[in-house]
Amino acid sequence: MKKIYCISGLGADERAFGRLQIKDHLIVPLPWLMPEANETIGQYAARMSAGIKEENPLLMGLSFGGMMSIEIAKIVNAEKVILISSIKSSSELPAWLRRSGQLRLNRIFPMRSFKIMEPIQNLFLGAEGKDEKEMARSYRKNAPQQYTDWAINEVLHWQNTWQPSSLFHIHGDNDKMFPIKYVSPTHVVKGGGHFMIMNKAAEISTAINEVI
Numbered sequence: 001m002k003k004i005y006c007i008s009g010l011g012a013d014e015r016a017f018g019r020l021q022i023k024d025h026l027i028v029p030l031p032w033l034m035p036e037a038n039e040t041i042g043q044y045a046a047r048m049s050a051g052i053k054e055e056n057p058l059l060m061g062l063s064f065g066g067m068m069s070i071e072i073a074k075i076v077n078a079e080k081v082i083l084i085s086s087i088k089s090s091s092e093l094p095a096w097l098r099r100s101g102q103l104r105l106n107r108i109f110p111m112r113s114f115k116i117m118e119p120i121q122n123l124f125l126g127a128e129g130k131d132e133k134e135m136a137r138s139y140r141k142n143a144p145q146q147y148t149d150w151a152i153n154e155v156l157h158w159q160n161t162w163q164p165s166s167l168f169h170i171h172g173d174n175d176k177m178f179p180i181k182y183v184s185p186t187h188v189v190k191g192g193g194h195f196m197i198m199n200k201a202a203e204i205s206t207a208i209n210e211v212i
Helices: 041-051 064-073 095-102 115-125 130-142 145-156 201-211
Strands: 002-007 025-029 058-062 080-084 167-172 187-189
Touching: 002 064, 041 064, 058 064, 064 080, 064 145, 080 201, 167 201, 187 201
Parallel strands: 002 025, 002 058, 058 080, 080 167, 167 187
Antiparallel strands: none
């Protein structure tokens, strides 16, 4: 059975892929590592790629994991790269996030999980049902602050223009984190928000099965 190496979103884990139904393929999560001091995203991707045990692997990344899958594809010769609710280049980052990076707001106001902010955070994520909100809360609560601060900084300052030759991008038309007007997906999920891997898993599974 062929493997799909999957990278979850910022601070998330393999549960994010738990509702997908992929034919004849085994989902193999690549766990997030603790970033080292002054580590670049390219250096981090090199360490993360050590978990890939096959040549010409299939890579699939969710949100920040999609960006990381592109960085890994610069190191390993990936057969295909599949992005879900992600961006392919720095030009697809919405203006307000680019401006936040330029102003270094993430350094001045490091990301913290305050309960009063959860409704706004869930709105941007597209976490709608009880299970989705509970999972989002778990991610925010359990993600190490050292990792979260590093990852947010890398998202805001990602400078990428390169794309793998075989890249597929599944995106929701109601994504508030990475609005569809800024991206050029190969597959559009109607009504899909940033957390659509949970509440639109059937549609996403269909798109993935078409690609592979």
